[in-house]
Amino acid sequence: MDSSQKQFKKRNAILSYLRNTDSHPSAEMVYNYLKPEYPDLSLGTVYRNLSMFKAKGDIISLGAVNGVERFDGNTCPHVHFVCTTCDAVNDLPKIQVPEALNEEVKSQTGGSIDVCQLTFMGQCKNCLTTSLKGEETA
Amino acid sequence: MDSSQKQFKKRNAILSYLRNTDSHPSAEMVYNYLKPEYPDLSLGTVYRNLSMFKAKGDIISLGAVNGVERFDGNTCPHVHFVCTTCDAVNDLPKIQVPEALNEEVKSQTGGSIDVCQLTFMGQCKNCLTTSLKGEETA
DNA sequence: ATGACTGCAAAGACTTTGCATCTTT
DNA sequence: AAAGATGCAAAGTCTTTGCAGTCAT
Numbered sequence: 444m445d446s447s448q449k450q451f452k453k454r455n456a457i458l459s460y461l462r463n464t465d466s467h468p469s470a471e472m473v474y475n476y477l478k479p480e481y482p483d484l485s486l487g488t489v490y491r492n493l494s495m496f497k498a499k500g501d502i503i504s505l506g507a508v509n510g511v512e513r514f515d516g517n518t519c520p521h522v523h524f525v526c527t528t529c530d531a532v533n534d535l536p537k538i539q540v541p542e543a544l545n546e547e548v549k550s551q552t553g554g555s556i557d558v559c560q561l562t563f564m565g566q567c568k569n570c571l572t573t574s575l576k577g578e579e580t581a
Numbered sequence: 582m583d584s585s586q587k588q589f590k591k592r593n594a595i596l597s598y599l600r601n602t603d604s605h606p607s608a609e610m611v612y613n614y615l616k617p618e619y620p621d622l623s624l625g626t627v628y629r630n631l632s633m634f635k636a637k638g639d640i641i642s643l644g645a646v647n648g649v650e651r652f653d654g655n656t657c658p659h660v661h662f663v664c665t666t667c668d669a670v671n672d673l674p675k676i677q678v679p680e681a682l683n684e685e686v687k688s689q690t691g692g693s694i695d696v697c698q699l700t701f702m703g704q705c706k707n708c709l710t711t712s713l714k715g716e717e718t719a
Numbered sequence: 720a721t722g723a724c725t726g727c728a729a730a731g732a733c734t735t736t737g738c739a740t741c742t743t744t
Numbered sequence: 745a746a747a748g749a750t751g752c753a754a755a756g757t758c759t760t761t762g763c764a765g766t767c768a769t
Contacts, residue, residue: 454724470759485726490759507645510734511758524690537689538682540699551675552662553706560700561678568691592749608734623751628734649733
C-alpha cells in the first residue's frame, strides 16, 4: 500500500483491526492501535467509522464497560467475560446460550428477538492472582 | 411524613422507587418520577444516590441502553428484555440461566464470577404491533 | 467536477464533583 | 458544633457533528 492510499483509506484499517483482534476494543483503543501506522488518524474518524460499521452490521457493540463502548468484529453470537478490575473483555467460545431460550422469550414477551447477549462479570485470572498477591503482602 | 423530612430525606424516596418499580429507570427517569412530590429535588442528588446504592449493592446497574445507564432495584439475578425501539427494559422472570454455566466459565477462564447478565434485545410487543400497522398503512 | 473520506474543533449528552446551605443530633 | 444530605452549577468524559480540505474517479 503506497503512502497516498495510507493517507486515505483509514476505514479499511479500522474494520480490519476489529476483525483481527480479540481485544474487543473501544474507539480510543482502535485509535491508539492505528495511530503509529496512520499518524494523522483522528479520533473523529474512528468514531464515525465504528458507528457506520455498527449500523451496517459489520461489527457489533458489546455495550459499555465502565462508561466506554466496546466493539467486536466477530458478529457470530458468542458469550463474553468482562473483568471488572482491568476492563478486559474476553470471548468464551465454548459456552453456548441454549437455543430453546430464544423461542421461550418470544412466546413469553410477544416481541421479536434480534440478539441475545450473555456476559459474565468478575475478575480475570491475572487480576485475581495480582489481588491475591496484594493481600498476602498486605 | 412532615414537610421538613420531605425536604431532607430524598435518598429514601429514590431507593424506594427503585424497589417498587419494574421500569428499570435511568437517573433522569427517577428524577422525573420524584420531582412532582419533591419539587426541589436535583438531578445531582439522584446521580449521587444511585451511585452510592450501586456501590453498596442495594441496586444493580443493567448497563447502558442507548447511552444511558439503567438501574434495577431487584438485585436477585434475572433475565432482561430490552426493546431496541422504545428502550423499555422488562424482566423475564421465567427464564433462567443454567447454573452449570457459572462453573463452566470459572474453569474455562480461571477467574472469578460476580454476576452473569443475560439480555435479549428486540422489539417489544407494542412496538412490533405499531411498526406492523405502520407498514400496512404505508 | 463530483462524490467519498478525513482532520479538526466545536457541540452535545450524560455523569460526576466542589462548595455553600440546610437539617439532624 | 459536628456530621450528613442536598441544590446548584461547573467540570469531566465520551461521543457526535459541521465544515473545510484532500483524494479518487
